[in-house]
Amino acid sequence: MKKINKFFYGIANVFDKIIITPVTKLILKITNFIKDNSKGIERFLNNQQTLIVLSLIFAFIVFAIVERNSNIIINNSAEILYDKVVNAEYNEEAYVIEGLPETVDVTLIGKRANLYLAKQFSSNLQISADLRDLEPGKHRVSLKTNRGLSGVDYKIDPSTATIVVYEKVSETREVDYDVLHKDKLNTKLVINNIDLSRNDCIIKGAEYKLATVATVKALVDINNINNPKEGTINLKDVPLIAYDASGNTVDVEIVPAKVDANIEIKSPSKTVPVEVVPKGELAFGKSIASIETNVPTVTIYGDEDILESLESVPVEIDVTKLAENKEYNLNIPKPSGVRDMSVKTINIKLTVSDVTTKEFTEVQIKSINYDSSKYRVQAASEADSSVTVIVKGSADVLEQIQKEDIYATIDLSGYEEGEYEVEVKVTGKDLKATYESKTKTVKIRIRPAS
Numbered sequence: 001m002k003k004i005n006k007f008f009y010g011i012a013n014v015f016d017k018i019i020i021t022p023v024t025k026l027i028l029k030i031t032n033f034i035k036d037n038s039k040g041i042e043r044f045l046n047n048q049q050t051l052i053v054l055s056l057i058f059a060f061i062v063f064a065i066v067e068r069n070s071n072i073i074i075n076n077s078a079e080i081l082y083d084k085v086v087n088a089e090y091n092e093e094a095y096v097i098e099g100l101p102e103t104v105d106v107t108l109i110g111k112r113a114n115l116y117l118a119k120q121f122s123s124n125l126q127i128s129a130d131l132r133d134l135e136p137g138k139h140r141v142s143l144k145t146n147r148g149l150s151g152v153d154y155k156i157d158p159s160t161a162t163i164v165v166y167e168k169v170s171e172t173r174e175v176d177y178d179v180l181h182k183d184k185l186n187t188k189l190v191i192n193n194i195d196l197s198r199n200d201c202i203i204k205g206a207e208y209k210l211a212t213v214a215t216v217k218a219l220v221d222i223n224n225i226n227n228p229k230e231g232t233i234n235l236k237d238v239p240l241i242a243y244d245a246s247g248n249t250v251d252v253e254i255v256p257a258k259v260d261a262n263i264e265i266k267s268p269s270k271t272v273p274v275e276v277v278p279k280g281e282l283a284f285g286k287s288i289a290s291i292e293t294n295v296p297t298v299t300i301y302g303d304e305d306i307l308e309s310l311e312s313v314p315v316e317i318d319v320t321k322l323a324e325n326k327e328y329n330l331n332i333p334k335p336s337g338v339r340d341m342s343v344k345t346i347n348i349k350l351t352v353s354d355v356t357t358k359e360f361t362e363v364q365i366k367s368i369n370y371d372s373s374k375y376r377v378q379a380a381s382e383a384d385s386s387v388t389v390i391v392k393g394s395a396d397v398l399e400q401i402q403k404e405d406i407y408a409t410i411d412l413s414g415y416e417e418g419e420y421e422v423e424v425k426v427t428g429k430d431l432k433a434t435y436e437s438k439t440k441t442v443k444i445r446i447r448p449a450s
């Protein structure tokens with residue numbers, strides 16, 4: 001213990017002689033010097049030239065510090081490269097990868113000169129993810145760069161990703177088509193048929209995704225047809241898109257990704273008469289003597305099945321309480337399903353005269369809106385098989401009407417086997433006259449057809 005105490009005591013003496021004692025003596029000397037020369041130091045510091053010199057010295061020190069820090073900032077700048085594509089290395093024929101970002105941002109850190117060169121060669125910078133040794137399942141992988149330039153630190157954001165590896169399966173599906181921008185087609189033209197170069201395709205992807213694919217469609221875009229006109233047009237590279245049951249796109253691989261389409265364009269048309277239909281009741285004692293139009297017929301354009309069902313284009317005119325001649329200038333309403341018409345407006349001249357009455361007896365009743373293969377309709381009596389119809393109109397109009405131009409009907413929609421009393425409705429070919437049955441209802445029997 002004596003030797004240890006002696007050892008530490010010796011060390012303390014060394015510190016005392018070399019550091020403590022000399023520093024203490026220096027401080028005492030400085031203190032005594034300031035005390036003895038306080039007035040002189042005060043005069044020195046208050047001297048204008050002294051203050052100028054000291055200010056210059058302090059300014060130089062501050063400048064040196066700022067200059068040093070600015071050099072540090074300049075030599076450690078950063079640049080960001082946005083949306084750099086991520087390249088995945090794996091067997092694309094056997095596997096499907098989900099969760100890997102398509103692009104990342106890369107921050108470059110280094111000297112300005114190096115950053116300038118790095119940006120010039122940024123097109124050669126590659127971001128990759130090596131997935132070649134991964135089995136199906138969930139994995140966390142790192143993204144790497146090819147580090148194009150030394151002296152620059154590359155920071156990837158995000159630098160890691162959680163991915164799922166699926167085995168790739170395939171199925172064969174039928175290909176349908178949809179027409180885009182159909183409204184851009186000339187109103188007198190219709191697409192009659194589209195013939196695709198392939199009627200099926202192969203979809204590839206994760207099994208759970210293929211199960212969500214409800215349909216695969218070729219999207220035929222009218223905007224891609226230059227000056228559409230009547231005839232057959234070949235449209236190449238029509239893309240195929242997979243959709244689920246809700247109409248949302250499904251990200252699967254489609255082979256082939258595009259097909260060709262032969263588009264048959266027609267301009268179906270039909271010329272039909274314009275039928276003026278009076279609505280309402282004229283003034284008491286008045287009837288329509290004549291209806292003249294400047295447009296007796298109109299050519300309509302549309303799908304062939306729509307045109308086939310149309311026999312005329314009706315134009316309604318309001319004749320409520322009309323007591324004198326009147327002229328109408330109207331727009332011709334376009335029937336449902338018709339895309340265009342050759343004439344859009346019509347002028348109608350209506351002549352009014354005094355009403356006369358004429359009766360037509362034994363107008364046979366026709367049953368409508370029932371299944372004739374299932375039921376047979378019989379009048380309950382001879383009197384229930386026909387009606388007397390009162391026709392009102394001008395004398396000239398009534399003179400032209402024949403019994404064959406008058407229709408008496410009973411509507412049996414919804415009726416089944418049994419006996420019923422049903423309402424009789426009468427109409428006529430000439431709409432300038434009005435028609436009324438003396439008998440409002442008739443009795444009928446509905447029996448099985450066999």
